[in-house]
Amino acid sequence: MDNIELLRPLVVPNASKIVLLVLDGLGGLAREPGGQTELEAAKTPNLDELAARSETGLHWPIGPGVTPGSGAAHLALFGYDPITYQIGRGVIEALGEDMDLMPGDVAARCNFATMDTEGRIADRRAGRLPTEINERLLKTLSTIRREGVEFVLKPGRGYRFVLVLRGAGLSDQVSSNDPQTNGLPPHPIRALSPEAGPTADAVSFFVAEANRLLAAQQPANTVLVRGFGKLPRFPTMSEAFGLHPAAIASYPMYRGLAKLIGMQVLPTGGTVAEEIETLRSSFASHDFFYIHIKDTDGAGEDGDFDRKVRAIEAVDAVVPEILALQPDVLVVTGDHSTPAVLKAHSWHPVPLLLHSRHGRVYGPGAFSERACYGGSLHIFRAVELMPMMLANAQRLEKFGA
């Protein structure tokens, strides 16, 4: 049975406050065998002290060995089984570019690419096009018009952009033209279900028009489109868990994802101090607060071990300010691991502490991967965090008689 089906009938709202502090990409790896991870190397006196009076453990964002995208990993932390509640990559990309998707829209992630004179894709990323050229070329493509469908475009970084199709009766059951490797011609766009015919035609039309308009350009003389998806209709956190939640995040993708499940996205500055100030000023108005810290992940993706250490230490410094608000439940964790040595998201379980009045505390006295492996929560799936947070906030009734 789905988490939400199981928990929804048990929910009893009360006045408790839950704070979920997510250090994006928190989990790490040592630079050499026997060395310390980023979190172990960081000086975190406040988190260490808190861990000593909290339950600790680690979570698999999706399941053993599975490296998650940020969207899926966050959904799991919010109690949505990421295997049941999937979101098309185009939608994640659109949310990440702060586009306001409407029900029925179909979003796709796109690349500018280079096609050779024989019609083969010579470079799927158009020589890692600078963003300025991307923006200029998209102005040209924005002149493409077709009866019954609107093409909404938004540049991303470098060679990437988002295409949103808006109109009646659109479908996301459309195949990509991306051959996935250089040296092959683009695939034809196909309808993957009967009702997707008109959408496939519209996308084919868009690609043909783009090829015509970009013909004289080098290196970006074609476009690849993929990851078609529609804005899904998920139960809100209020419907699923009886919460009145708020999101404190400055990056568009996280704000968009939070909105998708009914969180109120609070206006906030993007520094850690500004986010904590937003928490403080809105603490009376909500009962569940998701705070997102992006710097840890950015440093990990850049392979910058020391910068990730400093990003963790910056969060440690504000922990007393969060505790001063006396939340009933405080969880500190990451959405996934981003070890600097891998310069990428990874599958490694993510350290976590859960602080409440009702924990069984045999604290290791440190917040680190090593200490969390010995913690009382052991290793669990991220989707199991929400029932534990709700239980510790005494927001769940008994199951069964």
Place this chain on the structure above:
Amino acid sequence: MDNIELLRPLVVPNASKIVLLVLDGLGGLAREPGGQTELEAAKTPNLDELAARSETGLHWPIGPGVTPGSGAAHLALFGYDPITYQIGRGVIEALGEDMDLMPGDVAARCNFATMDTEGRIADRRAGRLPTEINERLLKTLSTIRREGVEFVLKPGRGYRFVLVLRGAGLSDQVSSNDPQTNGLPPHPIRALSPEAGPTADAVSFFVAEANRLLAAQQPANTVLVRGFGKLPRFPTMSEAFGLHPAAIASYPMYRGLAKLIGMQVLPTGGTVAEEIETLRSSFASHDFFYIHIKDTDGAGEDGDFDRKVRAIEAVDAVVPEILALQPDVLVVTGDHSTPAVLKAHSWHPVPLLLHSRHGRVYGPGAFSERACYGGSLHIFRAVELMPMMLANAQRLEKFGA
């Protein structure tokens, strides 16, 4: 795949003996941060010694964060997935009052309540009616007659009683008249599926007649009915696991539940010593023994930490007598946690030891929450205990080729 579907084809009966000793509500919490739980505070030399040569761990009765009712928690210990095998609350209540339910019966849990002159429920519990008055009023209600259906009544404690409808073609798809909060009129009783019409009519008739008969009574001048359920047809433990099981329990609910899954309920006195004597005298006749100890839960529910400690110590004293019978597998655990500090069932994982010749033993030398968190079984779902018991009794064949 369901536990039972998975295991049933693997079962190979043999002469081994399994004893499952359930201390109801065993799991606990410390009274102050860093303090000891009830089990940690109890002097349990025999359990500690046994833990040192057993596998230990903890179980989630249902899943992370979920607080179970006793029925659901016990079913899980017996190998029945409590989410698949659900029992209506009325049925649990009827079993708890030692009523003999027959296939087709529909049981409901009921309250005497107070209705004001405007037809609103002024007190859903009729001023927490004394049991003696409850018994007297039920004699009056037992005169209610209707063609084709029998109303069987049994008083519970205080304001509570059980109504069983007996007859042909009854359904449990009937809505409650309980408005859930004081100050609202009772809901009309409705059929929730087409075939439930006659049952809804019979319940409405019973409520109307009760109102007429109780009109002059104060404070109990009406009745609220809810939790309609039918005796489910579950596979017996013999069908599912090839066992010939016996239950040693003195409380009606546990005896009724055991009967529901085909255990033979042995006549027994209710003290720990009497229950162990029953185990000894019947040890040759069965291969699976469920022994239920109620005092631990009662003390926890009363918030009496010290009495729960003494109840645990009383069980520790008889452990040598159980071991003297040389069961092949002995499990000591609880069905759920009932920390005295919460005065209620809770979600916390429940300590467990599993003793057999075939364990991997790295014993902590103590039976306590703290020690079990470091045990080799880690934290698992209660429904996973049955396959472990059967395996240790060498009652399961290989799965797959």
